[in-house]
Amino acid sequence: MEFPNFFFYTQPNENREKYTFSFGENGIHHTLMYVAHKKAFDFHKKDDNVKDIDNINPYEPFFEMSSFKFFRFLRKNAIVQEYLLKEFVVKNKINLGKLKKNNCWLLQLENINFSQEVYKTERKGRMLKSNKKFEFKQMINEMEILHPDEIKNINCNVFSVVKYKNGITTFEGFIYRINGKLYFWNKKNINLFFKFSMIAIYNLLFQSTFLHKEKLLSDIKTLLNNKYKYLSFL
DSSP, X not given: OBOOOOEEEEEOXXXXXXXXXEOSOTTEEEEEEEEGGGTEEEEEEEETTOOGGGTOOOEEEEEEEEHHHHHHHHHHHHHHXXXXXXXXXXXXXXXXXXXXXXXXXXXXXXXXXXXXXXXXXXXXXXXXXXXXXXXXXXXXXHSXXXXXXXXXXXXXXXXXXXXXXXXXXXXXXXXXXXXXEEEEEEHHHHHHHHHHHHHHHHHHHHTSOOBTHHHHHHHHHHHHHHHSSOOTTO
């Protein structure tokens, strides 16, 4: 299995700052850019597989929002995210004894030195790009499965937790070490965190006015209703 073709690129040109990224979809990337003469932020998707001769617009706009409203949205969303992190992560302390009792093991997700680079930097450090030669199989082979007692000797603050039972290994969540204390983000709370995050984003966008608002809200609502039970308040 090949590593996803991910990239993140920044263009720091004054009054036309731009951030472009791809999640691995072939030829498709997303861009958030500042348009100075409009004093607005434009967020859109482009499909490079669509050529001009196809008579199809390769751009799909998500929103065009004034800079004031955009930064206000970011500020409000940051407050919501901080609250959700406290509710679903920081409140859930866990001790090593409970991990050992349930036969849980850990995978280090920070400060790992692989034999090959997972990502490469290009264009004077302004572009982060996945290494196409890197394979998941190699990553798995080089990652160590740690016993809970080994946490204190590892220079890492983020771990993936797996449980081994009856010959089957299942993902259980993540452990974060914050100020020397361990917090467990289990599967249920991960799901709730992202669910309430998306609902919060929907509600914050609903309160604002911007171009392409109806289409964006409709897409978010469809995404939520497809993934979760019908949300009557949307």
